[in-house]
Amino acid sequence: DAGITQSPRHKVTETGTPVTLRCHQTENHRYMYWYRQDPGHGLRLIHYSYGVKDTDKGEVSDGYSVSRSKTEDFLLTLESATSSQTSVYFCAISIGARGYTFGSGTRLTVV
Amino acid sequence: GQQVMQIPQYQHVQEGEDFTTYCNSSTTLSNIQWYKQRPGGHPVFLIQLVKSGEVKKQKRLTFQFGEAKKNSSLHITATQTTDVGTYFCAGLSIDAGKSTFGDGTTLTVKP
Structure with missing residues (x-):
């Protein structure tokens, strides 16, 4: 979808450590967003x-x-x-009237 | 801030039954978008509504935007197992520069 990739796809990290997630797009779009999704909360910006x-x-x-x-x-x-x-x-x-195109997501677990 | 409420949270139907999800905004919207997320996947853009009272159809899916531009609905006729997933609305408030997502309606279809 529109050349947007996220890395890593999965990560397990320990409490207190810094973590960086990467989003890369290939189509020169101006607007980029980071959302988190949790059960019962939909997508939160x-x-x-x-x-x-x-x-x-x-x-x-x-x-x-x-x-x-x-x-x-966008990190x-x-x-x-x-x-x-x-x-x-x-x-x-964001692609205007064609809505948001999302990456495949990063599943992050903090233990 | 802007709130977007979506009901019901869950809907279980028998294959062939109809399904409707409703989206209500606390503020007047410039537009509303609808997304579908398959289990384990990412949200995928379905449609955008802009005009008051607008109705759009995509095969068995019918989307409506309320006259006051504060509510919207998605209706699926004769559900199929391929319709399984979570359906989200996202409303762009007239006063805000970004959309707010509803919490989604998760549809399960029993064959």
Whole structure:
């Protein structure tokens, strides 16, 4: 889908360690998003970006930071992972009237 | 902030029965989008509605946008086992620059 890839696909990490998830797109879209998905909570926006070095917070941004140094890459960092950050993380790009295109997701487990 | 409520949370149907999920926003929307997520997969864009009272059809799926642009519905006629998954709405508020997702309706279909 629209050349968007996430890495890693799965990760298990220990509480207190930093973790970085990567989202890569090949189509030069301006807007990129990070969501987390938990049972019963749908998709909640963590951070989004509207251009290189232009980012903003979403509804659940505490404990997360992002960076976008190139149009094609949007990184999500958990500064000090906690068990409450165990989740499935989706990256997405916005294609206007064609909606969001999501990556395949990263399943993160914090033990 | 904007809230998007989706009901029901779960729906179990016999194959061939109809299915409807409803989406209600606390604010007036510029547009509403619908997504389908198969078990273990990522959300996939289905459609976008923009106009008040708009109705769109995709084969057995009928999407409606309310006259007040605060609610929407997705109706599936004669469900099939391939319809299994979680259906999400995402509403773009007139005042906000990004969409808010509902929590989704998970559909199971018994053959």
